[in-house]
Amino acid sequence: MRAQQTAFSGFANPVDPTPAELRAWAHxxxxxxxxxxxxxWDLLVSGDHLIGTLLELALDRGCPARRFALHCLYIYAADGIRTNFRAHPKRRLRKMVESVEQDGDELLRIWAHNVRMLIARPELFDYHDWCEGGLVRHPRRLS
Structure with a gap:
């Protein structure tokens, strides 16, 4: 059961939304x-400040913006991996992957698998797939 969502009337600053604003917008x-x-905007919000909120939204099967949140998870993971974890902490990404492997549905388990594959084989990175939504629109396990 989800907590009742508050009415969303817009962002105070759309380039730096708060977790509460992003959550309200997503619903x-x-x-x-x-x-x-x-x-x-997807690149702007896919940072450390909002990644916990984006993960929460991606895990919520009833969230209308769930696919957007999943898209942002792909961006976050690719950014961390491609910068050798200078952009985002490896530990945080690892914990997200482990959480999704336990609690996520098939779409999120595919994301976790693909993150593990990209860590092992960075040459699998394709900008269209990871940063423009290709793996969200056409989910598949990388091999």
Missing amino acids: QPDVVPLHTMPPD
Whole structure:
């Protein structure tokens, strides 16, 4: 059972939303359509400050913006791995993968598998798949 969501009326600063604003938007994304957000908004929100919220939203099967949250998880993972974990802590990503392997559905377990594959074989990185939503629109296990 989800806690009742508060009404979402917009972001105070869309390039730096709070976790509460992102959560409220994700449950009412039509209030501020994704196409009206700043360019590369997905890249802006896919950082350490909001990754816990994005993971929570991706785990919520009833969240209308769940696919967006999953897309941001792919961006976060790729950014961490491709920078040899200078951009994001390896421990945090590892804990996210382990959490998803235990509690996630098939879409999230595919994400966890793909993260492990990218760690082992960084040459599997494809910008379209990891940063433009290819692996979200066409889920598949990398091999």
